[in-house]
Amino acid sequence: MSATSTTIGPGDGAQAVDRAPAPSRGAHRRWWLRPRLAISGTIVLLMIIMAAFPQLFTGFGAGPTENCDIMLSNQAPSAAHLFGIDIQGCDYYTNVIYGARASILVGIVVSAIAFAIAALVGAIAGYFGGWVDAVISRICDMAFGLPFILAAIVVLQLFGQRNIWTVIFALALFSWPGGVRFMRSSVLEIRHREYVQAARLLGAGNRRIIAKHIVPNAVTPLLVLQTLGVGGMISAEAGLTFIGIGLTPPAVSWGLQLAAARDYIDAAPHLLLFPAIFLTITVLGFVLFGEALRDEFDPKGK
Amino acid sequence: MPHTATEPRTGKTASGPIMELRDIRMHYPVARPLPFGAKKVLKALDGVDLQVPAGQTLGIIGESGCGKSTLARILSGLEKPSEGQVLFDGVDINELQRAERALMRRNIQLIFQDPYASLDPRMTIEQILLEPFEIHPDLVPRARRRAKIAELMELVGLNPDHLSRYPHNFSGGQQQRIGIARGIALNPRVLICDEAVSALDVSVRAQVVNLLQDLQQELGLTFVFIAHDLQIVRHISDSVATMYLGKVVESGSYDRVYEHSAHPYTQALLSAAPELRQGSSTPRELILLQGDPPSPIDPPTGCRFHTRCPIAQPSCAASEPRLDPLQGDHAARCFFPGPLNLGSG
Numbered sequence: 298m299s300a301t302s303t304t305i306g307p308g309d310g311a312q313a314v315d316r317a318p319a320p321s322r323g324a325h326r327r328w329w330l331r332p333r334l335a336i337s338g339t340i341v342l343l344m345i346i347m348a349a350f351p352q353l354f355t356g357f358g359a360g361p362t363e364n365c366d367i368m369l370s371n372q373a374p375s376a377a378h379l380f381g382i383d384i385q386g387c388d389y390y391t392n393v394i395y396g397a398r399a400s401i402l403v404g405i406v407v408s409a410i411a412f413a414i415a416a417l418v419g420a421i422a423g424y425f426g427g428w429v430d431a432v433i434s435r436i437c438d439m440a441f442g443l444p445f446i447l448a449a450i451v452v453l454q455l456f457g458q459r460n461i462w463t464v465i466f467a468l469a470l471f472s473w474p475g476g477v478r479f480m481r482s483s484v485l486e487i488r489h490r491e492y493v494q495a496a497r498l499l500g501a502g503n504r505r506i507i508a509k510h511i512v513p514n515a516v517t518p519l520l521v522l523q524t525l526g527v528g529g530m531i532s533a534e535a536g537l538t539f540i541g542i543g544l545t546p547p548a549v550s551w552g553l554q555l556a557a558a559r560d561y562i563d564a565a566p567h568l569l570l571f572p573a574i575f576l577t578i579t580v581l582g583f584v585l586f587g588e589a590l591r592d593e594f595d596p597k598g599k
Numbered sequence: 600m601p602h603t604a605t606e607p608r609t610g611k612t613a614s615g616p617i618m619e620l621r622d623i624r625m626h627y628p629v630a631r632p633l634p635f636g637a638k639k640v641l642k643a644l645d646g647v648d649l650q651v652p653a654g655q656t657l658g659i660i661g662e663s664g665c666g667k668s669t670l671a672r673i674l675s676g677l678e679k680p681s682e683g684q685v686l687f688d689g690v691d692i693n694e695l696q697r698a699e700r701a702l703m704r705r706n707i708q709l710i711f712q713d714p715y716a717s718l719d720p721r722m723t724i725e726q727i728l729l730e731p732f733e734i735h736p737d738l739v740p741r742a743r744r745r746a747k748i749a750e751l752m753e754l755v756g757l758n759p760d761h762l763s764r765y766p767h768n769f770s771g772g773q774q775q776r777i778g779i780a781r782g783i784a785l786n787p788r789v790l791i792c793d794e795a796v797s798a799l800d801v802s803v804r805a806q807v808v809n810l811l812q813d814l815q816q817e818l819g820l821t822f823v824f825i826a827h828d829l830q831i832v833r834h835i836s837d838s839v840a841t842m843y844l845g846k847v848v849e850s851g852s853y854d855r856v857y858e859h860s861a862h863p864y865t866q867a868l869l870s871a872a873p874e875l876r877q878g879s880s881t882p883r884e885l886i887l888l889q890g891d892p893p894s895p896i897d898p899p900t901g902c903r904f905h906t907r908c909p910i911a912q913p914s915c916a917a918s919e920p921r922l923d924p925l926q927g928d929h930a931a932r933c934f935f936p937g938p939l940n941l942g943s944g
Contacts, residue, residue, distance in 0.1 A: 491717040494677055495781065500704035500734045509730075513721045 334589035340582030347394060348401035354394045374567055381567040384557060392549060393571050399461055399550035400579065404531035406465050411472040412523040418473070419480025419519070420512050424488050424503070430481070437474040445471050446533065453542050464534055464543050472530065479522055483515035490514075517594045525587030528580035535576055551576045617653035617821050618674065618707075618789055622646050623683035625669050625845075629896055641896050643669040644680070645845040648922065651789065656815065656822040658836030658853075660829060660868060664892060666845040667825045668712075671793035674823060675709040676700075687789075705735060705785040712794035714774035718766035724777055725762040728752070731784040738785065751780040754817075756810060772803035776810065783814060790814075791823040796831060804828075808835060829872040833857060838928070841865040844903045845895055847922060851929030861925055861936035864888075864904050902934070910935055 347354055374381040380389035422433040452467040453459060487493065493510050501509075537543035538552025539559075546553060551572040558568035625644040644666045651657050651674075661667050672678040673685060676692050684691045692703050711717035718727055728748040732739050739747050749759040755776040766774055775795065782790055792811065796804040808831055815822060826832050832839060833853070840850040841864060849862040860866045867886040888907045893899050899906050905915035915934060922932045 491711045491713060492719040495709075495711065495717050495778075496719075496730065498675060498677060498704065498707075498709055499731045499781070499785065500701050501730070505734070509722075510719055514719070 331589070333585055334593065337582050337585035337589055340578060341586045344397055344401055344579050344582060345405075347397040349398075351395045351398065355391045380571045381565070383554070383568060384561065384565075389568065389571060392554065393551070393575055395549045396551045396554055396572060397575065397579070399544060399548060400531045400534060400552070400576065402461060403465055403468065403534040404527040404579075404583065407468045407472055407530040408523045408527045410465075410469040411476050411526065412519060414473040415476025415480045415519055415523070416512060416516055419477040420484050420507050420515065422477065423481040423484025423515075424507055424511055426485075433477065434481070437477050440471060440474040443471060446536065449533065449537060450540075450542050453537065459543065459545055460548065461544060464537065467537075468530055468533055472526070476519055476523060476526075480515060480519045483518055484511055487511055487515050518591075521587055521591040521594060524590055525584055527587070528583035531576070531580050531583070615653065616650035617688065618651035618823075619684075619686040619689075620647050620649040620670075620674070621684040621686065622648060623670075623673060623680045623685070625666070625673060625678070626681045639896055642845050642898065643895060644673070645895075645898070647683070647842075647845070647847055649840060649847060649850070651821060651823055652838060653788075653821050654819055655837040656824055656835050658832035658839045659823065659825045659842060660827065660832050660839060661842035662827065662868070662892060664895070665842045666895070667827075667842060668793055670842070671709060671791050671823070671825050674789075675707050675791050676703070677709070701735070705738075706787050707789045707791065708782040708785065708787040710775070710778055710782050710790065710792045710795040713798050714771055714778050715766060717778050718774060720766055723763050723765055724752075724769075727766075727777065728762070728781055728784060731781060735785060748780075748784075751784055754783070754814070755780045756806075770803075771799050772807060775799060775807050779807075779810065779814070783818065783820070786818070787820070789821045789823065791825070793825045794827070795824075797826060797828060804831065811835070829869065841868065844892060844898055846903060846932065848904065848933070849929075849931040850922070851925075852927070855926065855929040859929070859938075861929070861931035861938075862904075862933045863908050863910055865931075866938075867909075902932075904933075 374389075380393055383389045383392055418433055422430045448471045449467045452470060453463065456463045488511060493506060496506050496510055534543055534550070535552035535555065538550055539556045541556065544550050544553055554572040555569060555576075558565070558572070561568055623644050624642070624646055626640040626642050629639040629641050647666075647670065649657075649670075659667055659670065669678070673680050676685070679693050685693060687703065687706060692700070692707075695703055722730075725745075725748065728751060729744060732744050732747070748762065752759040752762065757773060757776050757780070761768075766777065769777065775798075778795075790811075795811075796807050799807060811822065812835060814820060822835070824832060824835055836853050838850070838852045839856040840847050841856070841862060842848065843864050849856060849860065849865045856865060857869065860869060863886070867888050870886045886909060888909075890907060893903070893906055899916070901914075901916040901918055902908070902911070902920050905911040908915065912934070920932050920934045922930045923936075924930045925936055
């Protein structure tokens with residue numbers, strides 16, 4: 298098979314076109330040109346900064362429970378006090394700003410805990426399968442059977458003194474089953490991929506395969522799901538606090554402010570209005586941010 | 600091409616088999632439609648005996664669903680057979696202890712069909728090629744590893760400057776070269792190519808096949824080359840095995856199987872491939888097989904090929920032929936081996 302060789306003779310392939318696509322393949326629009334990502338990202342960033350450094354927004358003035366004058370109680374908004382005065386006679390704008398910390402902290406920490414548990418447990422269930430998967434899945438089913446808010450109420454009842462960490466604990470306790478199922482199904486798909494088999498052929502152990510190949514490739518959808526969940530956790534904290542089972546004074550949170558405003562809804566509607574607006578914008582911001590992230594990571598969406 | 604059947608074409612010295620399959624069976628349970636129905640098994644491989652000669656290339660041909668890929672997975676150790684032994688240097692690889700198995704891993708590597716799917720999309724080429732050495736840290740000292748993967752890149756014809764890129768930045772042919780670089784990183788002795796070039800453009804296919812041949816000479820590799828593209832198999836193989844419905848129906852050196860095929864199925868396969876070589880003795884008569892291959896869940900009795908065989912006799916359905924030697928290492932699983940005479944010419 299010399300000169301009359303078939304198409305696969307040596308040299309024949311030399312002229313073949315085997316060119317890589319340009320590294321910058323695909324029309325990636327600039328992120329600031331995508332309004333949903335830009336707006337929701339700005340809201341999320343703003344709220345996180347507000348939670349971390351409320352002083353930035355109150356002009357480094359008095360804290361939420363300082364400089365209060367009980368004589369001014371429930372005063373409507375004015376030029377001096379943009380959001381008016383609360384029941385205790387304190388500036389309501391300062392209070393609402395400082396209220397961000399509890400809400401944001403609960404939302405992000407609970408979601409982060411749920412993310413970590415789901416990533417690990419879901420990866421183990423999906424990767425090993427068999428009885429490991431059966432046990433984990435049945436536990437998830439049981440946890441799913443409990444109504445989330447009701448379960449959190451029962452747990453919070455057990456604590457006499459409730460602070461932000463007890464609320465986080467109660468919410469985190471029941472927030473992971475959805476994520477575990479989600480992660481498990483992504484891992485089920487990925488564990489049969491050829492690059493996983495290639496790693497096994499090279500002699501990689503289970504721990505290495507899970508840490509280096511399975512989790513990095515399966516975790517993105519879970520990350521999006523848990524970002525969407527931040528808003529839900531913020532609402533849950535506010536809801537629990539509103540019905541008197543979450544945070545208790547002297548903590549400052551939007552839920553507590555809404556609960557206090559309940560009794561003065563006729564005399565001082567501004568007490569209800571401002572924390573409600575902040576709560577709504579924050580929850581909406583996180584939900585939109587999660588959806589924008591999902592589209593961002595979805596190659597078909599481009 | 601005046602050389603005898605027993606002498607390997609490429610002048611590579613023949614020695615004993617480096618790998619051997621003994622009566623390999625791979626049965627997968629099939630979900631029953633009704634809970635009380637009979638238990639069924641899919642017999643992907645049903646009694647495969649095969650020898651892989653050291654330093655040579657064994658081509659495995661057969662149509663889709665005949666068990667080629669299952670064979671690749673069992674040879675590479677990705678799956679354990681339901682029954683039978685997979686011997687490497689005379690040792691059953693599925694009987695090894697943990698530490699010995701890790702060493703064995705270095706000796707047998709597999710090149711996958713889909714080059715992109717076989718590379719982790721979230722790893723750079725550098726991370727992908729470093730992984731073998733992280734798993735086997737004693738092979739190359741840490742300080743030497745970067746130089747080693749640069750060497751590997753050059754060996755497979757890629758630019759070492761592109762190590763920081765991701766798999767999707769490369770073309771299919773380049774991705775397969777990366778897969779090959781990873782496959783040879785641990786200095787394996789056997790490289791199994793499961794349709795390794797089927798997903799590539801015809802032109803790029805030639806480059807990759809040539810690369811594989813160069814590597815074989817340079818590194819003394821043994822190849823098991825699984826493909827449905829007969830031209831590639833003929834180009835690269837020293838010996839060939841034909842598979843049909845989970846069994847080897849004909850095996851032998853390249854010349855015997857191609858020029859003197861004894862099994863009607865091999866003859867049908869070869870006659871269906873376009874003949875490009877000029878001066879070939881006589882043009883093959885086209886043998887068209889009727890129908891689809893039978894289901895491996897419910898294979899035919901007797902000779903598995905009798906339902907589609909142009910020369911089948913009633914006795915073929917009654918008992919199963921063995922893989923009987925014809926001449927040298929040439930063997931066929933047929934009661935009536937030899938050139939087909941259909942009476943038309």
